[in-house]
Amino acid sequence: MADPMKMRATLKGDTAEVRVLMNHPMETGQRKGPDGKVVPMHFIQNVEVKLNGKTVIEGQTSQAVSRNPVFSFRLKGAKAGDKLEISWLDNKGDKNQTETALA
Amino acid sequence: MRIAERSSALFAALALAAGPAAAQSQFEKYQKMVAESSPVELFELVGEDLWKKKQGPKSASLEQCDLGMGSGVLAGAYARLPRYFEDVDQVMDLETRMLHCMMTLQGRSREEATKRLFGNADKPSEMEYLSAYVAGLSRGHELAPGQSHPREQASYELGKKLYFVRTGLWDFSCASCHGEEGKRIRMSELPVLYKPEAARPLMATWPAYRVSNSTFKTMQWRLNNCFAQMRTPEPVFGSEVVNALNMFLTVTAKGEPYRGPGTKR
Numbered sequence: 297m298a299d300p301m302k303m304r305a306t307l308k309g310d311t312a313e314v315r316v317l318m319n320h321p322m323e324t325g326q327r328k329g330p331d332g333k334v335v336p337m338h339f340i341q342n343v344e345v346k347l348n349g350k351t352v353i354e355g356q357t358s359q360a361v362s363r364n365p366v367f368s369f370r371l372k373g374a375k376a377g378d379k380l381e382i383s384w385l386d387n388k389g390d391k392n393q394t395e396t397a398l399a
Numbered sequence: 400m401r402i403a404e405r406s407s408a409l410f411a412a413l414a415l416a417a418g419p420a421a422a423q424s425q426f427e428k429y430q431k432m433v434a435e436s437s438p439v440e441l442f443e444l445v446g447e448d449l450w451k452k453k454q455g456p457k458s459a460s461l462e463q464c465d466l467g468m469g470s471g472v473l474a475g476a477y478a479r480l481p482r483y484f485e486d487v488d489q490v491m492d493l494e495t496r497m498l499h500c501m502m503t504l505q506g507r508s509r510e511e512a513t514k515r516l517f518g519n520a521d522k523p524s525e526m527e528y529l530s531a532y533v534a535g536l537s538r539g540h541e542l543a544p545g546q547s548h549p550r551e552q553a554s555y556e557l558g559k560k561l562y563f564v565r566t567g568l569w570d571f572s573c574a575s576c577h578g579e580e581g582k583r584i585r586m587s588e589l590p591v592l593y594k595p596e597a598a599r600p601l602m603a604t605w606p607a608y609r610v611s612n613s614t615f616k617t618m619q620w621r622l623n624n625c626f627a628q629m630r631t632p633e634p635v636f637g638s639e640v641v642n643a644l645n646m647f648l649t650v651t652a653k654g655e656p657y658r659g660p661g662t663k664r
Binding site for chain 1: 445
């Protein structure tokens with residue numbers, strides 16, 4: 297997906313506080329659109345966070361999460377220069393990812 | 400891990416921790432949390448792409464647009480609007496001026512550029528994205544709308560007058576809802592907007608992302624919607640009336656540091 301994803305990570309000591317903004321409709325499959333037809337399910341199913349290439353968080357999300365999710369977490373043992381990468385995969389097979397270097 | 404559970408657990412913890420005396424700060428805490436998880440920045444990013452995108456018969460971007468501080472100068476430009484523009488002999492706010500640039504720099508017709516001004520959750524409008532981007536670049540700048548030019552002063556006076564003019568099917572004015580302290584509509588408080596202490600925190604956070612329907616709302620939309628709620632005819636986009644009201648509100652809020660596009664209910 298071409299939609300932007302934004303990750304902000306600030307280092308406090310050896311802990312990185314990270315916040316990720318994701319652009320996604322997160323349709324539950326229960327909503328009816330303006331044409332009266334049910335809008336099909338379309339939501340992020342997997343979220344993965346990697347620190348220097350190694351997976352540190354692997355999450356399975358459901359349609360319970362609402363549109364344009366925000367994911368914030370703290371990562372211990374991080375240091376300046378570390379590469380943080382986040383990626384998601386949705387139920388249609390669409391993907392997106394972004395990365396940042398900790399400062 | 401479940402994002403929804405995590406944030407609701409956090410909110411529940413906050414609600415339990417504070418007692419009844421801290422009710423006001425609970426509301427502020429909620430607003431802070433909502434603002435922290437706002438996708439406003441995503442709108443700013445898309446807005447930046449649109450600003451730089453070549454469009455229209457002239458295949459030009461908006462990068463040379465003069466928002467009052469010179470061609471292409473964006474830092475702090477939003478905070479200095481509305482203002483008088485000599486090249487069109489008119490007082491304009493951000494959206495009105497951007498429309499002008501779309502027509503002159505990009506060669507687009509008014510009809511095409513205003514075809515879809517207000518978007519929805521699935522597809523925000525171009526104006527909404529652009530407003531987010533440009534407004535974001537005024538973060539921290541004090542609100543300083545134009546006040547030195549006679550036309551700017553006239554616009555302010557017109558806005559001030561219009562705030563109290565009763566019109567439309569229900570004979571409403573802005574003051575009908577926004578004229579008395581301590582009033583609310585459902586759970587939204589109705590600030591008395593001609594008072595600086597009420598106008599300042601609000602004008603410092605528009606345009607804004609509306610959480611309840613996942614849309615980005617601009618000032619032209621906000622004023623248009625007020626008229627709709629008052630059951631008056633729909634105002635023309637960028638009209639003298641709408642810009643005068645915007646001028647009145649912004650001048651009332653002047654001096655307040657702009658916080659960037661906000662997050663609303």
